[in-house]
Amino acid sequence: MDQVQPFIYPGDDGAKLMPKSRYENFIGGKWTKPTDGRYFENISPTSGKVICEMPRSNAADVELALDAAHAAAPDWGKTGPAIRAGILLQIADRIEANTEMLALAETLDNGKPIREGFAADIPLTVDHFRYFAGAIRAQEGTIGNIDGMQSGGGNSAQGMMAYHYPEPLGVVAQIIPWNFPILMAAWKLAPALAAGNAVVLKPAEQTPFSICVLMELIEDLLPPGVVNIVQGFGVEAGKPLASSNRIRKVGFTGETTTGRLIMQYASENLIPVTLELGGKSPNVYFKDIMNGSDEFISRCVEGFLHAYFNQGEVCTCPSRAIIHEDIYEPFMEMVQQRVAALNCGTPFDLNTQVGAQASSEQFEKIMSYMDVGRQEGADVLFGGEQRSMDGNLSGGFYVQPTAFKGNNGMRIFQEEIFGPVVSVTTFKDEAEALAIANDTLYGLGAGVWSRDANTCYRMGRGIEAGRVWVNNYHSYPAHAAFGGYKNSGIGRETHKMMLSHYQQTKNVLVSYSEVPDGFF
């Protein structure tokens, strides 16, 4: 692209994105006002300024969305997979053609540097719809030959076949987080739609805007009621949705207490739940990395700095760096040099690498953990303070890339800070590295850096996490399953196995017998 100046702040004269002053819910293919007529202000964390107003929906609005979803679900569920796939491909193309606008919307709403939208969020979103278009085209049910089996009822001696059909669940609820608003919507919507379900989606109230920009772009591609967006606060809109007896499943990404609450509601309604609840992912550096080329070692250093990707607001943030004691000094020296060179400018500049935290309460939480770390006796290796920006951005929420040195029992090693903060410790041997890596309540991501294939294999199999990156980090390609062990959740995303979370199996068991079974 030919953009050399920072993008103009959306809404200012000449900006490439002009937010409306108010958005509505998207229900039954129409932009629908909230029934109570109440709205809330959506703030940009880049500047602290209002972007727009959003509906403050409640249970009545959720019911309208469920009505629309229920009206659409039967036909959508019976639509042939090739047709559904075709729609997902059109959605992907439409998103791809509007990358710049969507990336700007994401930066404005979430604070992430515009570079990430172009490099990660939007391309991954596009690919996700394409992947699930392919996956549903290629999905097959199975046939089991039951002839001659002892079947305790229907006499299969005369011929019996078991036909297994994957069928949609119907209407599903999805509650998504604020760290990758559009991408998290894609991770949830693409498989649910591919599988033939109608969806009611509740975006995070911290980032309700970019998904409206997305829906305005693709609304004409979807049958009305197949995707419904209800905006509002968690307790007023999310809770009625998650506890509704009109949904067949809940998909949720968030934290543990709400995960428990959602499972509680689901138990009352006897419906399944998939959850992704975060992590405290270890990044383990073996000393043999220093036998690699300079470029390989540089790659390993980059792996450490992945903790600052998305300002640390990633469930799989490599927030614990576990480094062999023999290489600690030279490695951390390289890390420090690389961190000092980070571009922490305006999020609207394509060269910026670290942007704003997503909200004021996130910012406060991160700063409180800086305090906890110091109280616990951890050493501040670099960073440790907030940072301030000039001019239009002076009201935003910015934190310095930070690292603490301490031990794995400290709270800063055990809790998800969700900011640009790494807790660093050392190890002596592989057994200790594995023990430290696994000494956590969570098990979402992990990184292993080593030149030795057997070390990589043993650590990959030994670490109790759903995603172990070997000699890389923060890669989220479709067709690589992603999800948690331990307290990090239930279910797997970004892989065709996700379809089974959004389908149920119909077994049509057919007898070809022409004579009675002999019972009655």
Next chain:
Amino acid sequence: MIDRVSATETTVTLIDELVGIHGPVVFHQSGGCCDGSAPMCFPRGEFRVGSRDVFLGTIHNQPFFIAEDQFTYWEHTQLIIDVVPGRGGMFSIEGPTGQRFLTRSRVFSDEESAVLQNNPPARASEIDDIEGLKKTS
């Protein structure tokens, strides 16, 4: 009597406001991503607690719990519940007020820790005298 959990004045004020609207409430410390590592506040009968939830104490007469596995990593610190401007917190009931509960912490001294070790906290399932608490036994 060493408090394992305490509240700032702004927290007390916010609790009064919320109890006025919702009646008695319950707090649970969350973990994990996004709105995690922060306390959640619900109407008292809303969130079921049980034998794996530790009762840290009360703040302004409202009970505060944390999951047992989390507690093992937290027990060397005192939780000080504060309030900051903000949004979100999933289904936590202060969301619409434009404020968010925040957990600050203070590391206990060695003397305090020794006392607390000898006075382990109860599990939710063992408590009979919190009215309206939804718990498994």
